[in-house]
Amino acid sequence: MILFGRQIPAFFSLLIWGGIWEIVGQLDLVFIFPPLSSVLVALVEVAQRRDFHEAAAVSLKAFSIGMGFAITGGIFIGFLMGRVETADKVLGMWVNIFASAPLSSLVPVLMLLFGLGQLTIIVTVILFSIWIIALDTYAGVRHISPSLEEMGKSFGASRWQLLYKVLFWAALPEILAGVRMGLIRAVKGIVIGQLLVAVVALGRMFQTYSRSFLMEEFWALTLILFVFALGFSSLIGLLEHRVEYYAGTRI
Amino acid sequence: MPTSLQSMPRADDGAPVSKTENIVEVRDITKFYGTDVHALEKINLGIPVGQMTTFLGPSGCGKTTLLKIIAGLLEPTSGEILIKGAPVSGPGPERAFVFQDFALLPWATVLRNVAFGLELRHEAKNEREKVARHYIAEVGISGFEQKYPHELSGGMRQRVGLARALAVNAEVLLMDEPFSAVDEQTRRKFQEDLLHLLAVEKKTVIFVTHSIEEAVYLSDQIVLLSPRPGRIHSIIRPEISRDAGPDEIRRDKNYLDHVEEIWQDLRKYLE
Numbered sequence A: 001m002i003l004f005g006r007q008i009p010a011f012f013s014l015l016i017w018g019g020i021w022e023i024v025g026q027l028d029l030v031f032i033f034p035p036l037s038s039v040l041v042a043l044v045e046v047a048q049r050r051d052f053h054e055a056a057a058v059s060l061k062a063f064s065i066g067m068g069f070a071i072t073g074g075i076f077i078g079f080l081m082g083r084v085e086t087a088d089k090v091l092g093m094w095v096n097i098f099a100s101a102p103l104s105s106l107v108p109v110l111m112l113l114f115g116l117g118q119l120t121i122i123v124t125v126i127l128f129s130i131w132i133i134a135l136d137t138y139a140g141v142r143h144i145s146p147s148l149e150e151m152g153k154s155f156g157a158s159r160w161q162l163l164y165k166v167l168f169w170a171a172l173p174e175i176l177a178g179v180r181m182g183l184i185r186a187v188k189g190i191v192i193g194q195l196l197v198a199v200v201a202l203g204r205m206f207q208t209y210s211r212s213f214l215m216e217e218f219w220a221l222t223l224i225l226f227v228f229a230l231g232f233s234s235l236i237g238l239l240e241h242r243v244e245y246y247a248g249t250r251i
Numbered sequence B: 001m002p003t004s005l006q007s008m009p010r011a012d013d014g015a016p017v018s019k020t021e022n023i024v025e026v027r028d029i030t031k032f033y034g035t036d037v038h039a040l041e042k043i044n045l046g047i048p049v050g051q052m053t054t055f056l057g058p059s060g061c062g063k064t065t066l067l068k069i070i071a072g073l074l075e076p077t078s079g080e081i082l083i084k085g086a087p088v089s090g091p092g093p094e095r096a097f098v099f100q101d102f103a104l105l106p107w108a109t110v111l112r113n114v115a116f117g118l119e120l121r122h123e124a125k126n127e128r129e130k131v132a133r134h135y136i137a138e139v140g141i142s143g144f145e146q147k148y149p150h151e152l153s154g155g156m157r158q159r160v161g162l163a164r165a166l167a168v169n170a171e172v173l174l175m176d177e178p179f180s181a182v183d184e185q186t187r188r189k190f191q192e193d194l195l196h197l198l199a200v201e202k203k204t205v206i207f208v209t210h211s212i213e214e215a216v217y218l219s220d221q222i223v224l225l226s227p228r229p230g231r232i233h234s235i236i237r238p239e240i241s242r243d244a245g246p247d248e249i250r251r252d253k254n255y256l257d258h259v260e261e262i263w264q265d266l267r268k269y270l271e
């Protein structure tokens, strides 16, 4: 964030926003904005509740399963498109469309198809994240220096060895970038999905809180989700950092 | 045998070549890229065992193409490659490639990079690392085993590439402009080290270069290619005595005459 022409460290910018939130809340202007302090109190309280733990566990599980499928599927599709010309022709357009389509409008359809349960969350997560993972993997595969592949072949690598000892690692920086973006999209998807689905796990808690105008609790829940998403994404960021040294030096 | 300044077309080049055995035979190799790009036209060539053969020619004449066909990395449109008398298709353990851009695994240490060919052959880890350490020492980069490629200079990276090729113990080393990405001083040092190393290791080397000086300095046999479609223009055997030091060789009349003669030949193509 830039304030008065100076770069403000992320942490301070958070503090400033927090301060603004507190002031607006204390002024009691809009009832949907309770002061930050009372939200934080609610957060501590919510974080200790049994039903929150259960709901979070269910959501996290569905989320992880969905991400697992999206990562494997996305990497697979990306490699297929990157390595097989026909696959690129057949899939390329669709993957691009899905990666940029407003998928939230599909969530109600998914609810009809898969019912009001975990399965819908899983499918939503996959749907929101798999395409960008596929696209980034594809970009990574296309980026691989041809001589690296020739090197593998000339030293007698089998197709399989070439794939898991050379090509996968060579594309890893892009793959990780895709996974991080997919993760963020999946969180978005799950938030939208949860709010719409509203009957399972965290979604139901959201629904309950907003319907009963428990704004402190509602915002507490939102903050928790936010922190989770941030945590996940910085975890991937950390991994990305570990391969950064060679992402730049690849030819 | 006295050195003749005459370029010797392959047809009457029989005398010196027939005495030594050819480890690689190039037979009628023609290569088209797609239907339009005619890269090579009926190349016939013998690579004598234990010698250094250089491909020299104008840019785009098909040197890399020919080298990759010999390496088994490219399919020829017609013709065949024989290794020790047997036709081959695809890469094989008797040939190892040294790449112009080094082609090192950026995520692997020098040690793992050098051992990579052996890793692909499923050799035990301590076995292959022992071999790798030996060649790391031999190319003069001991102490850098645990470094990553991006921590090394261009010259050192190419030494890693060379050590990797030596580690698989192939009889034929194929090098595509291995020194083009390193600076001139490093290049000279590298050339000397390479000559020394090859005297010890007794390899057959096929070497692509743009540099006439490099070709004359290093080669037992220089294959001059004509512009696209590449054909063999002439084969030259400089027969420079390697007993003298590198600086004397570079001042040697024989050496300078060969450089001049090849320059006159290649110059025609520039006009």
Ligand SMILES: Nc1ncnc2c1ncn2[C@@H]1O[C@H](COP(=O)(O)OP(=O)(O)OP(=O)(O)O)[C@@H](O)[C@H]1O
Binding pocket: B033, B034, B037, B039, B058, B059, B060, B061, B062, B063, B064, B065, B066, B210, B228
């Ligand atoms: N994959 C390809 N598709 C089409 N044409 C190609 C391909 N690779 C090479 N060529 C063409 O074939 C010809 C020979 O290429 P090659 O790389 O073998 O030449 P070279 O002698 O190694 O050139 P340089 O000295 O620039 O390295 C060139 O004209 C090049 O443009």
Ligand SMILES: [Mg+2]
Binding pocket: B063, B064, B065
């Ligand atoms: Mg070339």
